[in-house]
Amino acid sequence: MGNIEELVESLARDAAPVKPVPHPLMLSLGWVAGAAIYLVVTLWLSGLRPDLMQKLHEPWFIAEAASLALIFIATSLSAAVLAFPDLHQMRKAALAPAGLFALFMAILFFAWRADVPPAPLPMHSFECTANIALFSLLPAAWTFFSMRKFASTHYRWAGSVALLSAFSVGALWMLLHELNDSIIHAIQWHYLPMLGIGLIGWWLGKSLLKW
Amino acid sequence: MTDKTENLETLMKLSLGGDQRAYAVLLQETARLLRPFLARRLNVSSEVDDLLQEILISIHKARHTYDGERPYKPWAYAIAKFRLQDHLRAHYADRLRHAIELSEVENDLLEPVTKSDISYESISGEIQKLPPKQAAILHMMHQEGYTAKEVAEKIGMKESAVKVAAHRAYKILRKILER
Numbered sequence: 001m002g003n004i005e006e007l008v009e010s011l012a013r014d015a016a017p018v019k020p021v022p023h024p025l026m027l028s029l030g031w032v033a034g035a036a037i038y039l040v041v042t043l044w045l046s047g048l049r050p051d052l053m054q055k056l057h058e059p060w061f062i063a064e065a066a067s068l069a070l071i072f073i074a075t076s077l078s079a080a081v082l083a084f085p086d087l088h089q090m091r092k093a094a095l096a097p098a099g100l101f102a103l104f105m106a107i108l109f110f111a112w113r114a115d116v117p118p119a120p121l122p123m124h125s126f127e128c129t130a131n132i133a134l135f136s137l138l139p140a141a142w143t144f145f146s147m148r149k150f151a152s153t154h155y156r157w158a159g160s161v162a163l164l165s166a167f168s169v170g171a172l173w174m175l176l177h178e179l180n181d182s183i184i185h186a187i188q189w190h191y192l193p194m195l196g197i198g199l200i201g202w203w204l205g206k207s208l209l210k211w
Numbered sequence: 212m213t214d215k216t217e218n219l220e221t222l223m224k225l226s227l228g229g230d231q232r233a234y235a236v237l238l239q240e241t242a243r244l245l246r247p248f249l250a251r252r253l254n255v256s257s258e259v260d261d262l263l264q265e266i267l268i269s270i271h272k273a274r275h276t277y278d279g280e281r282p283y284k285p286w287a288y289a290i291a292k293f294r295l296q297d298h299l300r301a302h303y304a305d306r307l308r309h310a311i312e313l314s315e316v317e318n319d320l321l322e323p324v325t326k327s328d329i330s331y332e333s334i335s336g337e338i339q340k341l342p343p344k345q346a347a348i349l350h351m352m353h354q355e356g357y358t359a360k361e362v363a364e365k366i367g368m369k370e371s372a373v374k375v376a377a378h379r380a381y382k383i384l385r386k387i388l389e390r
Contacts, residue, residue, distance in 0.1 A: 011271045014271070015234040020276070153293035
């Protein structure tokens with residue numbers, strides 16, 4: 001008990017004024033805005049797919065892009081919430097990506113069913129995964145760097161969701177950049193790697209966000 | 212303290228502004244709140260104290276993640292649970308690391324562990340160099356003549372744990388005496 005009192009005194013002596021970190025909504029808004037600017041700049045440099053205007057008339061393409069954008073926003077918010085020890089008492093926001101991933105899978109399933117006859121597969125394969133991963137490096141680094149200033153008590157989840165957020169904006173870039181009509185190719189090389197990315201994030205969270 | 216719940220949030224707000232007195236009161240109140248929570252989950256009181264200190268340091272380090280606008284207790288308990296899980300994980304990992312195969316002690320478990328060819332007095336110097344718990348167990352079994360079961364009852368351990376501790380002590384002593 002004596003030790004506790006000494007510790008309390010010593011901590012109280014160190015108690016300089018502290019500025020509280022921003023609310024998770026503001027934090028995620030910052031991440032979303034930064035990633036959106038990065039996406040626009042990268043698309044401007046790399047170029048939009050030539051048939052984008054035509055694709056914007058296809059309902060499954062719009063649904064795929066919209067759900068991917070929603071996943072990106074939801075994972076950003078979830079990562080921001082998970083950075084707080086008590087999830088900022090917004091547990092539902094932390095779980096929001098789960099529903100959106102389910103919706104996304106349903107959309108991919110219906111898009112695959114509607115792909116009759118199947119669009120030809122492109123010549124390339126894993127290059128897409130590598131390009132998305134490269135694109136995602138900067139947003140991922142930024143998110144992890146920001147999250148390290150917080151105190152996550154769910155560091156594995158936080159790492160996983162943060163990396164999925166960065167990868168989803170990379171997948172969005174690929175969707176708007178690559179001339180590809182094959183949903184099989186997109187599922188295989190754009191979206192399935194998300195499972196591996198989630199696991200890498202799980203591991204990175206333990207290494208980088210534990211405090 | 213009247214209306215503690217409200218006060219904890221107010222105290223934290225004041226603390227974030229640099230009020231050292233409010234911060235000291237807040238930490239004392241937090242320690243008072245968390246002590247029974249930890250005591251229910253840990254057996255040894257020294258562990259409770261150690262962990263409580265660790266939690267208070269964690270609260271200090273993470274105080275910038277609290278804005279004073281939401282309830283304080285869930286925030287403090289989230290940190291306490293996090294540190295408790297860390298502590299338990301480390302505790303059990305450590306026990307697992309030091310665990311020995313049952314097959315290794317099978318023979319000793321069958322033998323009466325209070326009998327030995329070497330007298331206690333002849334190696335009492337070496338016994339004193341053993342970890343305190345092992346030395347105490349050997350002393351009670353070989354000097355005072357208690358059985359492993361009686362020792363277990365006296366010091367609040369399981370009989371098998373006493374035998375394992377004795378077995379470890381014998382192993383250490385054997386190594387020393389073989390030199």
